[in-house]
Structure formats: C-alpha cells, structure tokens
Amino acid sequence: MQRLTQFLKQKETPAELIELINLLMAACKEIDHKLREGALAGILGATEQENVQGETQKKLDVVANDILKLTLRESQLVRGIASEEEPDPVAAHPEGRFLVTFDPLDGSSNIDINVSVGTIFSILQAPEGSRGDDHAAFLQAGRKQVAAGYVLYGPSCLLVLTTGDGVNMFTLGHNGEFYVTREQVQIPATTQEFAINMSNQRFWDAPVKRYIADLLQGEEGPREKRYNMRWIASMVAEVHRILTRGGIFMYPWDARAPEKPGKLRLMYEGNPMSMLVEQAGGRSTNTQIDIMDVPPKAIHERVSVALGSKEEVEVLMQYHREE
CATH class of the missing domain: 3.40.190.80 (D-Maltodextrin-Binding Protein; domain 2)
Structure with missing residues (x-):
C-alpha cells in the first residue's frame, strides 16, 4: 500500500501542497491521540465558555483548535488561518502561499458518548498582497479551493481528501503513516x-x-x-x-x-x-x-x-x- 506522500507525488501534487497536507495530518494525529485517551487525559466534558457561534465549547473543541492553530502558524507556507472556534482570522507567515480554514472538531456533542467525530479543513490560495488576519482574504467561493478534506476519528482514523482530481481515502496505520485504502471514490447516483x-x-x-x-x-x-x-x-x-x-x-x-x-x-x-x-x-x-x-x-x-x-x-x- 502507498503512503500518503508517495500517493500525492504520484498524482503530481505540488510539493508545497503536499507539505501542508502532511502538516495538517501531524496535527490531526495528535488530536486522534487525545481522543483515544478520552477521560484518561481529562479532556471530556464542556468548558464554561462559548465560541463565536454562541455554542458552549467542549474541552476537546478548545484542545483541537489549539493544536491546529499552533501547528499551522509555525509553517512558512501558511499566511493565515480561520477556525469555526475563533472570532477572527489569525495571521501566520506574511509570505505564506496558503490560507487554511477548519472546523477543529465537528460533531463534538458526540465526544462524551464515544461516537465518531472529525476535523474538516479547506485550503485556499492567499490573494496577492493580502494579510493573514484579513477577513476579506478568506471570502472566496468554494470553487477556489485548492484542496479539502476531513479526518474521521472512529474505529479507525481515516483521511478523506481531494486536491481537485477525485476523492481518495487513507487509513492511519500503527506506525503513524496514512496509507491509501480507497481510490477515486464515487457516490451512487441514486439512493434509498x-x-x-x-x-x-x-x-x-x-x-x-x-x-x-x-x-x-x-x-x-x-x-x-x-x-x-x-x-x-x-x-x-x-x-x-x-x-x-x-x-x-x-x-x-x-x-x-x-x-x-x-x-x-x-x-x-x-x-x-x-x-x-x-x-x-x-x-x-x-x-x-x-x-x-x-x-x-x-x-x-x-x-x-x-x-x-x-x-x-x-x-x-x-x-x-x-x-
């Protein structure tokens, strides 16, 4: 089975985008580890604060947001980030090529009952001359996305990713590497x-x-x-x-x-x-x-x-x- 990096290189994905995706996955692996520890890590339950949406934050909402924010802000590839849990965009590297938006822990109401949750992310090109904390820089229609995906923290940890050339699924192995397990996913046109x-x-x-x-x-x-x-x-x-x-x-x-x-x-x-x-x-x-x-x-x-x-x-x- 191919590792994530090998797969993306074979698909001629730009090297900087591969580096950013791997950086996101490093953060998601850390979130996965926190989730698996659960009550042992003291991260279950709610905080006493609300996010910008007026929703009570779960402890792991805050933990996941901080992990992603700290990881991405260290990269010279990232000009700015926007999170569902943050009121405003956060600047990173002034010359970064990309903007990243994310929901750090979708479905967090399910954390305490041990049901699947996930991280959703979107990658955009940073407009020329824009600042990473500028709201307007992020206001790009969905067609402008360079890549998008989610990590599902379930019985197995899965990455589902598109870089604009189909959808592929990857499974996290015990050695800490994501391996491709399903290529060119197609949704059946009809359903019941x-x-x-x-x-x-x-x-x-x-x-x-x-x-x-x-x-x-x-x-x-x-x-x-x-x-x-x-x-x-x-x-x-x-x-x-x-x-x-x-x-x-x-x-x-x-x-x-x-x-x-x-x-x-x-x-x-x-x-x-x-x-x-x-x-x-x-x-x-x-x-x-x-x-x-x-x-x-x-x-x-x-x-x-x-x-x-x-x-x-x-x-x-x-x-x-x-x-």
Missing part, C-alpha cells in the same frame, strides 16, 4: 437513505416537509420505494457514509432563526464537504444553487445544506422549484 434531524420537522419550510413526507410513504408514496433514515449528529460521519454507500444529508433552513440561511457554516463545513461530494460525482446545494457557487460575505456565514447522491439532491431541488 436520507439523513435529517426529524425533531426539527415542525420548523422546516414547506418543500422540505413535503419531500420528507413523500419519502416516509415508501413504496405506497410518489417516490415508489422504501427509504431508511439515518442521523449521527456529526457531519463528518454523515458525509463519510454517503461517500461510502450513497444517501442524502440535509440540514435545511428552519423557522427558529429565520434570519439565518441555515445552521452549518459555509467556510468550515459547506464548502469543503461540497468539494468532496462533487469530486465524487454527487451534488451539494443550498436548495437553490450549488454551495460552492455561493459568494461568501463573512467568514462565519451559515448555509442551508443538502448533499449526496446526485439524482436525489436534484429531486429535492425540484420540490423547491415547484413551491
């Missing part, structure tokens, strides 16, 4: 699985309510097939299931915060996951346009998300067009 938080049903807009109601009717309904529902409450785990066997994942707008377009963050979750899904032959949309075509206006901007098997996502979009 959906993932959505049904407890929010009463807050959805009409097209989503109608779409889910039709799925639940199974063979007797207008879709004429039985659907199974899944919900893990970790976007990394949900997307990984879709990349592995298909499905549709939705986190739509709801009426509890009508002024917000959605709950998930465009820069830290929407764009990197959309790049992976599209590179694997799927579709990712805010129910109106592709997520990677949304022009970002703020680094913590939120977005409605529907992604996964291409034909199913397009059916959902049709429900919205008919409303």
Whole structure:
C-alpha cells in the first residue's frame, strides 16, 4: 500500500501542497491521540465558555483548535488561518502561499458518548498582497479551493481528501503513516437513505416537509420505494457514509432563526464537504444553487445544506422549484 506522500507525488501534487497536507495530518494525529485517551487525559466534558457561534465549547473543541492553530502558524507556507472556534482570522507567515480554514472538531456533542467525530479543513490560495488576519482574504467561493478534506476519528482514523482530481481515502496505520485504502471514490447516483434531524420537522419550510413526507410513504408514496433514515449528529460521519454507500444529508433552513440561511457554516463545513461530494460525482446545494457557487460575505456565514447522491439532491431541488 502507498503512503500518503508517495500517493500525492504520484498524482503530481505540488510539493508545497503536499507539505501542508502532511502538516495538517501531524496535527490531526495528535488530536486522534487525545481522543483515544478520552477521560484518561481529562479532556471530556464542556468548558464554561462559548465560541463565536454562541455554542458552549467542549474541552476537546478548545484542545483541537489549539493544536491546529499552533501547528499551522509555525509553517512558512501558511499566511493565515480561520477556525469555526475563533472570532477572527489569525495571521501566520506574511509570505505564506496558503490560507487554511477548519472546523477543529465537528460533531463534538458526540465526544462524551464515544461516537465518531472529525476535523474538516479547506485550503485556499492567499490573494496577492493580502494579510493573514484579513477577513476579506478568506471570502472566496468554494470553487477556489485548492484542496479539502476531513479526518474521521472512529474505529479507525481515516483521511478523506481531494486536491481537485477525485476523492481518495487513507487509513492511519500503527506506525503513524496514512496509507491509501480507497481510490477515486464515487457516490451512487441514486439512493434509498436520507439523513435529517426529524425533531426539527415542525420548523422546516414547506418543500422540505413535503419531500420528507413523500419519502416516509415508501413504496405506497410518489417516490415508489422504501427509504431508511439515518442521523449521527456529526457531519463528518454523515458525509463519510454517503461517500461510502450513497444517501442524502440535509440540514435545511428552519423557522427558529429565520434570519439565518441555515445552521452549518459555509467556510468550515459547506464548502469543503461540497468539494468532496462533487469530486465524487454527487451534488451539494443550498436548495437553490450549488454551495460552492455561493459568494461568501463573512467568514462565519451559515448555509442551508443538502448533499449526496446526485439524482436525489436534484429531486429535492425540484420540490423547491415547484413551491
């Protein structure tokens, strides 16, 4: 089996990008180690502080954020970073070529019950003349991403990565190296699985309510097939299931915060996951346009998300067009 670095070199990935990906993986391996220690390391439970999103931070949210921030700021390749847990971008090396955005620990509500969580990251080119702590430098549409991926901390530690030439999966070995274990992942175009938080049903807009109601009717309904529902409450785990066997994942707008377009963050979750899904032959949309075509206006901007098997996502979009 090929190691991550060997695989990327074979794909003619630029040397500086390989170096940055390896740097990210060094940080993620440290996070994986902390997770495996769990209560032994005293990192379970919540802190008494909130992040910029107004969410109570888990202890490991803070630990993971600090590990990534300290690791990336030491690199001359990185001009600046933006984290879901930080109110503002953080400058690194003034001449760095790249900007990095990340959600340090997606699904952190699952930490204390030992369910899969992950780190999501996106790599952008730093605009010429920009500063690493300049908000405007990061406000690039998802199509501008150089690379995107996530590390899933589960029964095995997995890296899922795209550099714009398909999606590949890597497994962390006992020797501390990532090895390629699945190449050119493709999401099945059709599916009979959906993932959505049904407890929010009463807050959805009409097209989503109608779409889910039709799925639940199974063979007797207008879709004429039985659907199974899944919900893990970790976007990394949900997307990984879709990349592995298909499905549709939705986190739509709801009426509890009508002024917000959605709950998930465009820069830290929407764009990197959309790049992976599209590179694997799927579709990712805010129910109106592709997520990677949304022009970002703020680094913590939120977005409605529907992604996964291409034909199913397009059916959902049709429900919205008919409303």
